[in-house]
Amino acid sequence: MTADPALIQRIIHKHVHDVRNSINCLDLQAVLLEEQGTDPEVAATLTGIRAELTGFDAATEAANSSCPTKKIQTPHPTTGGREAHKHHSARDRFNH
Numbered sequence: 001m002t003a004d005p006a007l008i009q010r011i012i013h014k015h016v017h018d019v020r021n022s023i024n025c026l027d028l029q030a031v032l033l034e035e036q037g038t039d040p041e042v043a044a045t046l047t048g049i050r051a052e053l054t055g056f057d058a059a060t061e062a063a064n065s066s067c068p069t070k071k072i073q074t075p076h077p078t079t080g081g082r083e084a085h086k087h088h089s090a091r092d093r094f095n096h
Contacts, residue, residue: 012063
């Protein structure tokens with residue numbers, strides 16, 4: 001039995017969408033914590049967490065882009081649905 005490529009694509013895109021939503025949520029929470037005026041050690045930890053989230057976001061985008069069939073557009077979590085090549089932070093979205 002051969003797997004249906006369209007079904008595989010839908011499954012991949014659904015999971016990419018779900019993961020990117022979670023990444024966006026975590027990034028926004030880190031921004032909100034940063035804005036609380038945390039001490040330098042906590043701020044450094046939050047910066048590291050946000051860097052890891054950026055890496056996860058890039059990995060999910062790569063998985064999304066690797067689908068051989070027509071792409072289903074999913075909102076980019078770090079751009080809030082704006083053009084994907086403009087990487088705006090959660091802080092930018094929160095303040096607009």
